[in-house]
Each structure stands twice: as C-alpha cells, then as structure tokens.
Amino acid sequence: MAPDSLTAALTATIAAVLAAVLLSATWDRATGPRRAALRATTAACCLTTALTATGLWINRQVDTFPTWSALAGHHITSTDPAPTTDHTSGQLVTFTVTGTASGLTLPVHAYLPDAYREQPTARFPVIEALHGYPGSPSSWLNRLAATRHLDQEIAAGRMAPTVVLFPPQTPNPLLDTECTDLANGPRTETFLTVDVPTAAQAHLRVRTDRASWGLIGYSAGGYCATNLALRHPDRYATAASLSGYANPGITIGDGTEHTLNDDTWRLRHLPQPAIALYLSSGRADHKAQHDAETLAHLAHPPLTVTTNYADGGGHSMTVWEAAESPAFDWLSTWLGRPVH
Template identity: 50%
Template sequence: MSLTGTPLLVGTLGAVFLTAVLVAMSWERGGRLRVLVRGVALLASLVSITAAALVQVNRMTEAFTLEAASQSTASASADPAPDAPGSATGSVIRKVTVPGKASKLNLTMFVYLPAAYRTGKQRFPVIQAQHGFSGNPRTWLTKLRVQSVLDTEIAAGRMAPTVVLFPFQSPRPATLDTECTNLVGAEQTETFLTVDVPAYVKAKFRVRNDRAGWGLIGYSAGAYCATSLALRHPTLYAAAASLSGLAGPGITVGDGLEATEHNVLWRLQHLPQPPLALWIGWAKDEKNIPRDSELIVRAARPPLSVTTAVLERGGHSHTVWRQMVGPAFDWLSARLARPLP
C-alpha cells in the first residue's frame, strides 16, 4: 500500500470513526475498571486521529515514501533495460540508484528520458532538479506533474529534448534537511550531487559532458540548492532556475560558513560573479522569499545575468510552482546547449 495513497487515508479515517464509537460505547461501562476502560478507549482514539493527520500531511508533502524509507539500505544498481513508454508521447521515467563513490551515499534517482532519447543517437543536455524539504523527488512527478509538463514543452518546440534528473538529497528526506551541502561529520550531499550524480549519468546515459549542456532547477529548499550549487560550481553548470528560494541554507552546516560562503547573496556581494544565467521566481505573498529574491536580483552583475518571474499571490505552494515549472524549464533549455549529434 502506498504511504501517500487514498486507501491508507480511508483506512485511518475509518479507525478514527471506530475508536470514536468505542469511546461512546465504553464510557459508562466497565464497572470497577471504568477509568481504565475509558483511558484505553481515549488513547486508541487519540492514536487513530494522529495517524490520520500524519497520513494527510504526508499526502500533501510526500515527505515519507517507500523509496525514502529504503534509502539507507539501498545498493547500487546497473542502468535498467529500456523502459516501456511512460506517456502518450513516448517519454519514460527510469528509476536508478546512484553509487556514491566520492560521497559514500547510495541514493535513488529518477531520470526523465524524452521520446527522442529512444529513437536517436544524440547526446542530450541535462537539467538536474532538486526537491524541497520535507519532500522527495516524487513531488516533482506527482504534485508538479513534471513528466506531462516536459512532454508538452518539448512537443511544442519551446524546449529541446532534455534528460532531467530527480535525485534524492538525503538518505532520510523526511527528517534530515541537508540543503544540498556537505554537513560536517555527516552526509556529504553536495559531493553526491556535483560529483557522483554527474559521473554516474555521464557513464550510463547519452548526455552532453560539457558545462554548456548542464543546468539546475529547484523549488523551495531545492531552489536554494539550485542557485547555491550553480554559484559554487560554475564550471559544472551554465544556468540555474530557482522557484521560491531563500538566499541562505537555514540549517547549521557545521563549518561556520552558513552566513557567508553558503549564502547566495553574500557570494554575489563578496566574490567574483561567474558567467552564469539565473532564473529567479517567487510569489509576492510568500514569507521572506520576495525580500531575498529581490536582494539577489539587485546584487547581480555581469557576467552573471538574472531573469525574474513574479506571481501576485499563491504563497509557498505547489500551486505557485506548477505555474512556474513550464516557463522555467523553457528558459533553462534556451540557455543550454542543444542535443549533440
């Protein structure tokens, strides 16, 4: 049973109803054990209500899934055989496990392969998509419906056929927020994303090997990841798109550099700006994000360039990001190199 599925939610709601009936029926029964019976019934009711609430929250955030639960024990796997088409247009979503030779993290990753990947012999540009916290790559596939978006944009000619990566950013995505950094004495997520993932993808898939063919995108915490990783590794990526991202990591990395080298705004103000293209999107009614986004835009100087997209309302939500996903991918594709014969 899916951990975010409707059957599980229906089951927990049924348990709430049954325990409520139990409380009502047992309230005046039990004789000398009446207090104990009442206590057991109330405890069962409280547990069922809590379980139903947690299931609903998980349905909204997809913070915990079967894939997330298996991260800590996942082993490296070879690239699977070609998949059957996953949509009417012939694109597929392939699930792999990336061996972390440098980071020591072995994490699941979903890979979008456009229809052209199955029929041609080209090497394709790559966009690496980072998820938010608490969340995981499935949010891109379900809440943001990214496969359908990519199929539509490619079919319309607004986007070149592109391989899109959806990696995990933590072995415990529901409880451990890494912000795509190398945590001191703990998970080396930045190394996983910038060393292990590119090495695996370049070895296993027909993709471009050059910086001009690689970009980043992310929403929420993943938006910070996209801009931060692009600025920290400008020799690896040519462009990055941020959907509602803050300037700083919002966690303790452990190296004391959270407000400086890990902060996007600080880097723009104190370090040479690389020849990089950034797309910054936000909604005006989000908390803190409009302020950080506007500061980042004002701090940008050539050779770095910034494009902005601002929505009037919607808050920090999937509704806002669904409106941004298509334009952001189109913008990225226009700034990345085309498929290479």
C-alpha cells in the same frame, strides 16, 4: 497502498473516525479498574489513529515517504537504468548512484524524452531537479507531475529534448541538508555535483560539457539550485529557483551558512560567475520574493538574473506546479541542444 496514496490517507481517516465513535460508545462501560483501562485503551487508539491520519495527509502533500520501505529508512535501488513507468511519451528510469566521492549510495530517477529513443546516437542536455524539505524526488513525479509538463513543453517546441534527473537531497528524510556537505554529516553537495553527474554520464547518453547542465528546485531545492550553480559554475551553466531563498537556514557545522553558502554574501564578496539564474515566486511568498529581489539587485555581469513573480500565491505546491513549465522552458534557452 503506498503511504502517500489517497487510499492510505482516507483509510487512516476512517479509522480515526471509528476510533472516536468507539471512545464515545465505551466511555461509561464497565466499572472500577476495568473502566479506567477501557477508557485509556480507546483514548490511546483514538489519538494514534488521529495522528496517523494527520501524518499521512501531510505526507501526501510533500511525499517525504513515497513507500513503506522509505518510511523504515530504506531506499529502493537498481544497478542499471530500467523502465519504471512509460505512461507518457517520455520514459522514467531509475538507477543507483554509488557515490565514490560522497560516500552516499542512493537511487536517482531520470526522465528520458521521447527523442532519447528516436535518436539512439544523440547525447542530451541535462537538468537536475531538486526537491524541498520535507520532501523527496517523488514530489516532482507525483504532486508536480513533472513528466507530464516536460512532455508537453518538449512536444510544443518550447523546450529542447532534455534528460531530467531527480536525485534525493535528503539521504535521511528527517535530516535537512539544504544540499550542503554537513560537518560530521552526509556530503550531499558532493553527491549532487560530483557523483550524480558522473553516474549519469556513465549510464545515460548525456552531454558532458557544463554548457549543457542546469539545475532547478522548489523551496529548499530552489535554494539548492542557485547555491550549487553559484558554487560550481564549472559544472552548471544555469539554474532556476521556484520559491527558493538566499541562505540555507540550517547550521552546516563549519560556519559557511553565513559566508560561502549564503548567496547574498557570495554576490557581495566574491567574483560573480558567468551563469544565468531564474528566480520565481508568488508575491504572497514574502521571504522568497524578498530574497529574489536582493539577489537580482546584487547581480552584475557576467552573472545574469531573471525574475518572475506571480500575483498572489504563497509557498505551495500549487504555485510550483504553475511555475515549473515556464522555468523548464527558460532553462532550455540557456542549455545546449542534443548533439550527434
């Protein structure tokens, strides 16, 4: 029973209801100090179970803590790619990235398309999929059902067989990095743009040329995708943002949240790189749509920007799940194909 499971959320909810019943039933029991102690104890039990149930329901939506060990601050690690599930035609493996450049050691999930097994000499294009905050890579795998969407798009021929990586962008689940190198904090940008590609190229049969590497993300991960692509056009050819935004909204510690890590500032003041961006959001998500329109207005060749807005739709998992297949398909049109 994981902390992001329906069973855990329902169990906590039942416990909260029982605690409320107990509080009501014992409110006038006993007398004097015993009554006060009983009331305090049952009230504390009622509050604790209610807060626990609320937290588990929220965690079920964002998957910040997919396991109890993650809740305790531990990460599951694995030294070699090993199957973790094979319920679809693609395969999900997990390997540990020991970041010599960033100093971070974290597990990364990887989706391997069916062609990865069928074509044992082929090397495949790669997409790094970045999650939001709060959240974890499990959000892509559970709530957004990314492996199912990838299987469908590849099987239908709308997407080329592609390896998709799901790295964490929050080494500390409670610290929002926005995929940047925080001053006096984790070097997440370096982990994602240097250590993850290096490890993937060592462990998996993937292409190494920048024309075969792309990024996708939702919410904070959407900002991450566009920002990292703009900052590292030598490593990535394309990026897709689902309800992302143009600036990090956090204090990085060196002032770059207002300059080099602000995408609008970059497009106004720096040469624009030869990459392709896909910016998608619901029209009810006013911040995301405004920032997408601003970036599209500022863009000029060699930078290419494509926008796609869904009627209605706020800042939610429902919107992102509906948008992910078209975004993956679009990315595939800009990336290289498997090569032998």
